[in-house]
Amino acid sequence: MASYQLTVNGKKHTVDVDSDTPLLWVLRDTLKMHGTKYGCGIAQCGSCTVHVEGIPIRSCCVPIEKLEGKNIITIEGLSEGGTHPVQMAWKEIDVPQCGYCQTGQIMTAAALLERKPNPSDEEIERALKGNICRCGTYPRIKSAIKEAIKMKKS
């Protein structure tokens, strides 16, 4: 066990965990932030996506020792009250069915639009390909990303 300092959604936390503990479990079990979801543990489904220094990462596969002093944004900190254009678009298109994977989808989409404000269909597919939705909301995810692009512009 060791002590690690990290900044989550602008707030500093000190956690005492093993060095190999993935960020996902620090968020969920130590900090009790449940918006970030466990899906596979091997970076195959994207349910656990968060931003580290603005880059989307699969938190299930990043050990806490690599995150010392890093800025982490989770779904809880993406915006105040769900007002990020991607969240607004998700509500407008009403994407979720069960909703479990959607926080990961939203975090991936938000990072994509940060990097590429005008992605092509192919770029959207490539960016979101790492996120599985077992309910099959993919057509609505695509529509919502296009809606978010429009919202960001206006």
Added chain:
Amino acid sequence: MKTSRRNFLKVSALAGGGFAMAIALPATSGLLNNIEASSFDLGAFLNIDTEGTITFILTKHEMGQGSGTGLPMILADEMGADWSKLTLKRSDYDPKFSGREMGTTGGSSTITKMWDVLREAGAMAREMLKQAAANQWSTDVSSLIAENGFVINSSGDRLSFGELAEAASKLSVPSDVKLKEPSEFKYIGKPVKNLITEEVVVGKANYGINIEVEGMVYAAIERCPVYKGKLVSYDDTEARKVNGVLDIIAIPAIEPLMEGVHVQEGVAVIATSTWSAFKAKKLLRIQWDKGENAGESIQTLQDRMAKAKYELHYQKGDFEKTAGGPDHELVEATYDNPYEAHALMEPINATAYYKGDSCEVWVGTQSGERVSKEVAKVSGLPEDKVTVHVLNSGGSFGRRFYSDSSIEAAYLSMQLQKPVKLTWSREDEISHDYFHPYQRSTHKAIIGPDKKLLGWQTSIARAEAYFTGVDPWEIPYHFEHIKTEAVYAGSIVHVGAWRSVGPHSTALGKECFIDELAVKLNKDPLELRLELLEGEIIKEGNDDFAERIMTHRKVVQDRYKAVLNTIKDKGLWKPAAPGRGIGIAIENFSRTVCAHIVELSIDNSYNGFKVHKVTSVVHCGTVVNPHLGRGQIEGSVVWALSAVKYGGIEVKDGVVQRDNFHDNLLLRIDETPELEVHFVESTEPPSGLGEPGTPPLAPAVLNALYNATGKRIRKIPVVRADILTASA
């Protein structure tokens, strides 16, 4: 519209002021059984407080199918309520629900079974609010209307539901109410948004896996890799060295109360975090007695199926004799459906707190009733000492109908006398799934000298679980001679319900074989289906059951025709674009009839083929919420296409060979085709939408592959090698 005289409601004053309505819901029953309400008190399901906030208390499970939105829509519409004033409250399971509609969620039946009940309840609440206003205004109730949460009189004066709630609660429940005409619906039939969305997009939706109970410890279980194998001994020296490990506990043989659930023996790690428990579980060294299934593989199962002796299930006319007739040709084909994993996004979990004289369970479950009864059994407590908190599920698709994780969590909590949160790893979830059972379907048809189809035979060998496809009402097409037979071959892995259960498998054989017959007879496959649907449905038998079967078959036959004719009228069935193939298939699930038209091309970069477009036509009576309903059909297509492209499991020496998303592949966004959904217009009562989109997809794909290649593939999944090696 009809009126109701059923005494199934009780109204009282809400604590703190307002209107509280309790309801008696019908007994759980099959589609073909009578549904009767009986009078009993189960507590409030609808509250209206003095501010006018309407609380709908949901007893059905929300797992992505949207009934948590669809049900209150029905009620709010009939009441004349303001949707924005509606809030949803989830009910714990109550043993009073036992055997009734609110105890279990499944079979795509929620909206179907609650339609009448909620409409009548909503209408009664509306009439009572109107009566309260009539009393206040000293006017005749027939001159008033209820709209947007207000009762309005002819001069335009308004009283809000909140202002009227208290007075309405003191009135007697009317014995007669008039339901709205479909033309008067305000919410039903409109694209109302899912009530869970707001919570989901900010990460606040409350799934079972998110529950926190003060003082809880975390658990993970290493289970015997072979179905029904036993624990012999274990060495936990290395596992105990992991930081955070608190205890290691054997999971012995536990006999569940209900059939169809086997709690696999194993060893549990108890720790201070999920991660510690997962990490330590990998370090356990366990000796298993792998038992009767240790030598099994898909091949051994198929060999048993090949030798299985089928039992006659149904017979009409004389198939055998006709098959041997002069100039009669007998055609035959066999189709294989593999085991399928659920791969739900939220892994299986349960949290339990055994306190000596009571036990609480927090779980996303399709059957609070099963959890309650099973936890009572394993803990030795009376059922009224078990509390089941039913939370949202991150997908269920049949898997969370079974209560195995609650049994495990309750057992561990009993040993520790502490709250225990048990989480299955993804590897546990896939390799120890309750799989959709393997099925082999053989069909035979007799072609007469004038190219007329004279007979049909269905022979189904299934691993185990449920038989469907062999009852006469499951064969929609008319033949003079019909024979069906079936056999269970004995499963090599645990089986369970998987989105659309039996019809997913039976549709594959039935709808591909019809397509083969159409080609053989040189007929259009849609026209051949319409021809075979021409015929009178007669009552077979004299009892009440025979009557219900006949009614059911007539509804289904009418819907088959309506769906196929809609496809024709809209010009949706047309030749494929150059280089592409098209296929069609249709199936009934719970009276919802769905047809898919698949357009695809052979494409090596997509594991053999790429589906470009799926056009769906659905008849489910009234579409309560076309936005969410369309989502269910789209989701079913994606679900079934995953099975067609990547489904099945491999089994070696009794051990399932898949365990995560790197080897249990699922359809992703880049491979999702264009999806177009049409609903047949209807004002008939609604039937379900959660599952009916699944069964016709796989046969439509195989039929389209034939159309593209001239080669028949008679199994799923389909990979590139199948296309290369298939014969014409």
